[in-house]
Amino acid sequence: xxxxxxxxxxxxxxxxxxxxxxxxxxxxxxxxxxxxxxxxxxxxxxxxxxxxxxxxxxxxxxxxxxxxxxxxxxxxxxxxxxxxxxxxxxxxxxxxxxxxxxxxxxxxxxxxxxxxxxxxxxxxx
Numbered sequence: 001x002x003x004x005x006x007x008x009x010x011x012x013x014x015x016x017x018x019x020x021x022x023x024x025x026x027x028x029x030x031x032x033x034x035x036x037x038x039x040x041x042x043x044x045x046x047x048x049x050x051x052x053x054x055x056x057x058x059x060x061x062x063x064x065x066x067x068x069x070x071x072x073x074x075x076x077x078x079x080x081x082x083x084x085x086x087x088x089x090x091x092x093x094x095x096x097x098x099x100x101x102x103x104x105x106x107x108x109x110x111x112x113x114x115x116x117x118x119x120x121x122x123x124x125x
Contacts, residue, residue, distance in 0.1 A: 013044075013045050013074060014043075014044075014045065015042065015043070015044045015045075015074055015075070015104070016042075016043040016044075017040050017041065017042050017043070017052075017104075017106050017107065018040070018041050018043070023035065023036070023037050023122070023123040024036050024037075024039045024051055024053065024120065024121070024122055024123070025120075025121045025123055026053065026058075026113050026118050026119065026120050026121075027118065027119045027121070028062075028083045028085075028090070028093060028117075028118045028119070029085065031062070031085075032059060033058060033059055033062055033063070033083065033093070033094075033113070033118060034053045034057055034058040034059065034111070034113070035057060036053045036054060036057035038053075038054050038057065039051050039052065039053045039054075039057075040052040040053075040106065040107065040110060042107065042112070044074070048115070050112045051112065051113070051120060052107050052110035052111065052112045053110060053111055053112070053113070054109060054110055055096075055109050055110065055111060056109075058094075058111050061084075062083060062084055063081040063082065063083060063084065063093070063094060063111075064081060064082050064083075064084050065079060065080070065081055066079075066080045066081065066082050066092055068080040068092055070095075072097075074101075074104070075097050075100050075101060075104045075107070076097050076099060076100040076101045076104065077097065077098075077099065078095045078096065078097050079095065079096055079098060080092040080094070080095045080096075081093065081094040081095070081096070081111065083118075090117070091117065092114070092117075093113055093114055093117045093118050094111045094112060094113045094114070094118075095111070095112055096110065096111045096112070097110075
């Protein structure tokens, strides 16, 4: 289990990360964005589970970093990525904590995708 720095101030806000044991595929408009057997599941408080995929398993050439950034007191600063397509770019489809807090280092070099903007598929066996 991994916990953020802020956990000491907010003990009710737990963050746990575990390894996904099945294959995950992310597509946008039918085109593959990511596929991995090394994804991480991040459980944060009462929020839905978020899958973090290693950058090596993401088609980064299909993504474009945007100007958007946010700060999470539990994980650090996030940057955002839009999907490039034939007609330009879409709204942000993914985010990443490129320099997360030390306690959340496990998600460094990973991207998470918005489940309502892309298709995230878990493939069994």
